[in-house]
Amino acid sequence: MDEFQFDSSVDDVDRPVRPRRRFGTLIFVLQSKSAAVSLLIIGAFIVLAIAAPLIAPQDPWKLGFKRNLPPSWVQTTSRPGEAQYLLGTDTLGRDIASRLIYGARTALVVALLAAPLAAIFGTLIGLTAGFAGGRVEDLLMRGTDIFSAFPAILFAIAVVLILRAAPISQVLNGMLVLVIAFVLIGWVSLARIIRGAVLAEKQELYVEAARQLGMSQRRILFRHILPNCLALIIVWLMAAISRVIILEAFLGYVGVEISGSTRGLDFAAMSWGGLFYDGRALIHANPIVLIAPSVCVILVAVSFTLLGDRLRDALDPRVRGSA
Amino acid sequence: MLRFLLQRLAWTIVVLIGVLLITFLLMHAMPGNPWDRASAQRMLQNYSPTSEFYARLDRRFGFDLPLWRQFTRYVVGDVDAKGQFVCGLICGDLGESTRQLGRPVRDILFGLPEGKTSILDSRVGYTLRLAFFAFLIAVGLGLPIGVRMAVKRNSRFDRLWTLLMTMGMSIPNFVIGLLLLVTLASVLGLISVIPDWSQPQAWMVPALVLAIAPLGTIARMTRTATLEVLHRDYVRTARSKGLGEPAVISRHVFRNALIPIVTLLGPVLVELIAGSFVIEAMFSFPGFGREYWLALINLDYGMIAGVTLLYAGLIVLVNLIIDMLYGVLDPRVRGS
Numbered sequence: 001m002d003e004f005q006f007d008s009s010v011d012d013v014d015r016p017v018r019p020r021r022r023f024g025t026l027i028f029v030l031q032s033k034s035a036a037v038s039l040l041i042i043g044a045f046i047v048l049a050i051a052a053p054l055i056a057p058q059d060p061w062k063l064g065f066k067r068n069l070p071p072s073w074v075q076t077t078s079r080p081g082e083a084q085y086l087l088g089t090d091t092l093g094r095d096i097a098s099r100l101i102y103g104a105r106t107a108l109v110v111a112l113l114a115a116p117l118a119a120i121f122g123t124l125i126g127l128t129a130g131f132a133g134g135r136v137e138d139l140l141m142r143g144t145d146i147f148s149a150f151p152a153i154l155f156a157i158a159v160v161l162i163l164r165a166a167p168i169s170q171v172l173n174g175m176l177v178l179v180i181a182f183v184l185i186g187w188v189s190l191a192r193i194i195r196g197a198v199l200a201e202k203q204e205l206y207v208e209a210a211r212q213l214g215m216s217q218r219r220i221l222f223r224h225i226l227p228n229c230l231a232l233i234i235v236w237l238m239a240a241i242s243r244v245i246i247l248e249a250f251l252g253y254v255g256v257e258i259s260g261s262t263r264g265l266d267f268a269a270m271s272w273g274g275l276f277y278d279g280r281a282l283i284h285a286n287p288i289v290l291i292a293p294s295v296c297v298i299l300v301a302v303s304f305t306l307l308g309d310r311l312r313d314a315l316d317p318r319v320r321g322s323a
Numbered sequence: 324m325l326r327f328l329l330q331r332l333a334w335t336i337v338v339l340i341g342v343l344l345i346t347f348l349l350m351h352a353m354p355g356n357p358w359d360r361a362s363a364q365r366m367l368q369n370y371s372p373t374s375e376f377y378a379r380l381d382r383r384f385g386f387d388l389p390l391w392r393q394f395t396r397y398v399v400g401d402v403d404a405k406g407q408f409v410c411g412l413i414c415g416d417l418g419e420s421t422r423q424l425g426r427p428v429r430d431i432l433f434g435l436p437e438g439k440t441s442i443l444d445s446r447v448g449y450t451l452r453l454a455f456f457a458f459l460i461a462v463g464l465g466l467p468i469g470v471r472m473a474v475k476r477n478s479r480f481d482r483l484w485t486l487l488m489t490m491g492m493s494i495p496n497f498v499i500g501l502l503l504l505v506t507l508a509s510v511l512g513l514i515s516v517i518p519d520w521s522q523p524q525a526w527m528v529p530a531l532v533l534a535i536a537p538l539g540t541i542a543r544m545t546r547t548a549t550l551e552v553l554h555r556d557y558v559r560t561a562r563s564k565g566l567g568e569p570a571v572i573s574r575h576v577f578r579n580a581l582i583p584i585v586t587l588l589g590p591v592l593v594e595l596i597a598g599s600f601v602i603e604a605m606f607s608f609p610g611f612g613r614e615y616w617l618a619l620i621n622l623d624y625g626m627i628a629g630v631t632l633l634y635a636g637l638i639v640l641v642n643l644i645i646d647m648l649y650g651v652l653d654p655r656v657r658g659s
Binding site: 034142145146148149150151152153154157158159161162165242246249250253254276280283284287290291294297298301302304305306309 | 334337338339341342345349350352353354486489490492493494495497498501502505509593594596597598600601615616619620631634635638639
């Protein structure tokens with residue numbers, strides 16, 4: 001429209017309002033003990049993921065003849081553990097501790113790719129549906145109805161089973177398959193939330209004011225309504241990250257990453273899900289194979305949830321004022 | 324109201340057809356065919372099957388038809404080899420299982436074991452009962468804990484339970500189930516690994532494991548919703564007219580906090596029904612979730628389509644009930 005005409009005068013209006021302090025949100029988040037600890041745990045796992053080749057004592061792929069070794073501190077049985085295999089070895093003689101460390105890499109790469117992608121997708125659908133209204137909204141929301149009528153986990157399993165045999169399973173060592181599976185099931189809930197939020201925001205006075213100033217629809221949508229939905233998106237994102245990590249562990253546990261008539265995914269040997277799968281068979285011989293990834297999944301998932309809670313409080317001015 | 328119901332019903336049918344269509348595309352996109360899976364091979368090894376044999380099997384189940392014909396065959400029905408019309412989904416037929424060589428899916432899902440007459444003893448009945456028990460536990464504990472957390476905001480009780488509920492929400496239930504099964508069954512010997520499901524106490528552990536995550540969700544949501552209404556004007560009015568604290572909480576705070584909680588109950592129940600299959604497999608529970616899992620990995624086309632439809636139908640039904648409940652609880656919604 002005649003947006004360019006007003007551009008210079010409008011520029012001040014739609015520049016996002018700066019927070020009072022530069023790192024206000026961060027400081028608020030760190031004031032909570034649980035959130036600070038969560039951030040520390042997440043940071044530790046990120047370091048672990050990045051520096052995996054330096055930290056891991058062994059190559060997680062390397063098969064060995066020392067099979068089913070117990071953890072190194074177990075010295076009572078007929079086969080004592082060895083110091084170089086801290087958590088023992090699996091049925092193929094691979095070092096459990098190294099698989100665990102590389103597993104952090106897999107989990108975080110998948111989660112930090114899949115959750116934001118799903119967020120972008122869901123946000124776009126929700127924004128479009130809420131803002132456009134009419135036919136477009138009907139069509140999009142009916143589409144989400146169909147998607148949400150699928151049992152989500154089973155849908156994810158089917159998608160992984162299909163893509164596992166396709167050439168796409170080579171990309172990113174096979175992790176892309178999990179990313180796609182989560183994006184396909186994850187966007188639905190956010191699209192619903194964002195549509196609801198947009199419908200509410202549309203009624204607000206500031207949108208009307210922006211419209212009176214002659215701004216284009218797109219500009220109102222992306223520079224005025226979207227920033228007001230940002231808090232919702234960030235909180236959803238935190239929850240989604242824990243969900244992806246749990247999903248990865250889950251798909252490994254049920255064997256979708258590994259077993260089946262065709263070959264499994266390449267990364268399965270160094271994922272927490274893969275450890276869960278092997279741990280089922282070793283549940284009596286070496287329960288640490290099961291307990292170690294459980295602890296990791298719980299730590300990361302709980303940390304992201306707690307951090308998300310605190311972020312929600314930080315981004316919601318009403319709570320922030322009263323706390 | 325009737326008009327609303329009819330509209331929703333018509334829309335439900337469209338959703339189910341859409342779900343079925345996507346399911347058809349997805350399952351036929353999976354590599355391989357039902358006959359090359361391990362379970363089918365095991366079953367067919369006595370026949371020393373030839374390619375002609377497989378062709379006959381394909382013809383028997385209609386897999387030689389083009390995909391769209393298979394779809395209409397499933398939904399409407401088709402003329403069989405003898406020239407007789409066999410009715411499909413519109414007559415309530417959910418197709419045939421290939422893994423169990425031609426056994427009707429409806430029989431697998433709703434069929435009763437020997438000597439039982441109640442529908443509750445079918446596979447669907449078992450899964451729904453388990454989900455319902457877990458739901459009762461989650462709601463029965465989640466609501467009072469959540470309200471108490473809000474009333475005693477920032478107390479030690481609140482902080483402890485918030486942490487516990489957050490953990491419960493974020494710990495995968497298969498991990499809890501596995502650890503519980505090992506400690507209770509193998510180490511302590513308190514429960515049997517293959518229990519007798521006619522005994523009520525056998526249901527306790529799987530139902531509890533299933534209930535933990537929704538319990539966390541419900542308790543946290545209840546806390547937030549209660550906090551929201553706790554300082555409203557009408558609550559202050561109720562207090563100032565001399566109403567006792569229990570009555571204020573139960574009649575004024577809780578009733579109004581319930582509205583956002585009800586919207587959450589739909590997804591919670593759906594997740595309980597759809598997410599139970601791992602727990603079912605873990606505890607050797609005779610529900611239909613496990614059958615679905617076996618159907619998926621064995622590419623049992625008829626079974627996948629039938630059970631996905633059942634799941635979708637249940638999900639849509641739950642959402643419809645929640646929508647109607649919403650109208651009952653919140654008079655403001657009733658008009659629109």
